[in-house]
Amino acid sequence: MTTRRAFLGAAAGALVLAGSGLGPALARGMPREVRIGYQKEGILAVVKQRGVLEARLAKLGVGKVRWVAFPFGPPMLEALGAGSIDIASVGDTPPIFAQSAGAPIVYIACVPATQNAILVRADSPLRSVADLRGRTVAVARGSSSHNFAMQALAKAGLGFADITPTWLGPADALAALTRREVDAWTVWDPYVAVAELQHGARAIATTSADHPGNSFYLANRGFAERHGRLLTAILEELRTTYRWADRNRRRVATAIAEITGVDRAAQERTIGRLRIALKPMDAAVVAEQQEIADAFHALKLIPHPIQVRDAVWSKPRGARAR
Numbered sequence: 001m002t003t004r005r006a007f008l009g010a011a012a013g014a015l016v017l018a019g020s021g022l023g024p025a026l027a028r029g030m031p032r033e034v035r036i037g038y039q040k041e042g043i044l045a046v047v048k049q050r051g052v053l054e055a056r057l058a059k060l061g062v063g064k065v066r067w068v069a070f071p072f073g074p075p076m077l078e079a080l081g082a083g084s085i086d087i088a089s090v091g092d093t094p095p096i097f098a099q100s101a102g103a104p105i106v107y108i109a110c111v112p113a114t115q116n117a118i119l120v121r122a123d124s125p126l127r128s129v130a131d132l133r134g135r136t137v138a139v140a141r142g143s144s145s146h147n148f149a150m151q152a153l154a155k156a157g158l159g160f161a162d163i164t165p166t167w168l169g170p171a172d173a174l175a176a177l178t179r180r181e182v183d184a185w186t187v188w189d190p191y192v193a194v195a196e197l198q199h200g201a202r203a204i205a206t207t208s209a210d211h212p213g214n215s216f217y218l219a220n221r222g223f224a225e226r227h228g229r230l231l232t233a234i235l236e237e238l239r240t241t242y243r244w245a246d247r248n249r250r251r252v253a254t255a256i257a258e259i260t261g262v263d264r265a266a267q268e269r270t271i272g273r274l275r276i277a278l279k280p281m282d283a284a285v286v287a288e289q290q291e292i293a294d295a296f297h298a299l300k301l302i303p304h305p306i307q308v309r310d311a312v313w314s315k316p317r318g319a320r321a322r
Contacts, residue, residue: 033064034230036053046245050241053238074140081101087220089111099306107308109216111215111276112277118185121178134164139168193267228315231313
């Protein structure tokens, strides 16, 4: 009798799950939802708009994809480390600070970075990075522009001790530059393009000319360990969209302009100079990221050395997306 009751109870539970739409996800070990952190100005915003991940993951039994917007990378990685989101897309610097702090994150893919630039006003007497000695420079702490500023200064024989950094997010930094409260601003596209086109800002250094870099897709370590097949499917779908975006840049620029409300001309400039591709975390990419981590430790920006390779996800054997 007990066995029969247990069987009937299990069957009833299965019917409830089936009716709720959660049955397939639980049966296949899939999460009920996947939570993705993104910045509205990126290619990932186009992935969201097109709905391709929802369609792909629904076939695997995932009930929902939840998109969580962030203004820039550091707060996104705080959420990723805390387990509030499962996947994130950020520049090269936030993962280093996060790994140094012990956050449970792993790199899952690499993309070429959007252009960063050090901007000055059109009428500024500053003509090169060397001219920044003793000047006030706005930068978002822990962002990709933080690293770019460090590299550009080093190339000019300077360091952060030679300038007065003002730690500001993009919106506040633009206002500070136009109000002449800072002498220069280090930031990424599309803010670079907006400042150039709408405010006449002038770049004295850019990543495309001086320091091409990487951005990354990361996952919460626990999520990656539990859902290798799911991550494989997500990366496959992202790679397909990146290939489409590379062939359809004007459509991408239009889509992002609609999503963000940022001027289409600025988005076209941003997308026009962006290298669009999704790449694996190979040895060369890991080595480049390790150089940044070592430099940050040498400058005492992180308290102890880290090994980037320890935070690189390995696709599980036999993990096949269907």
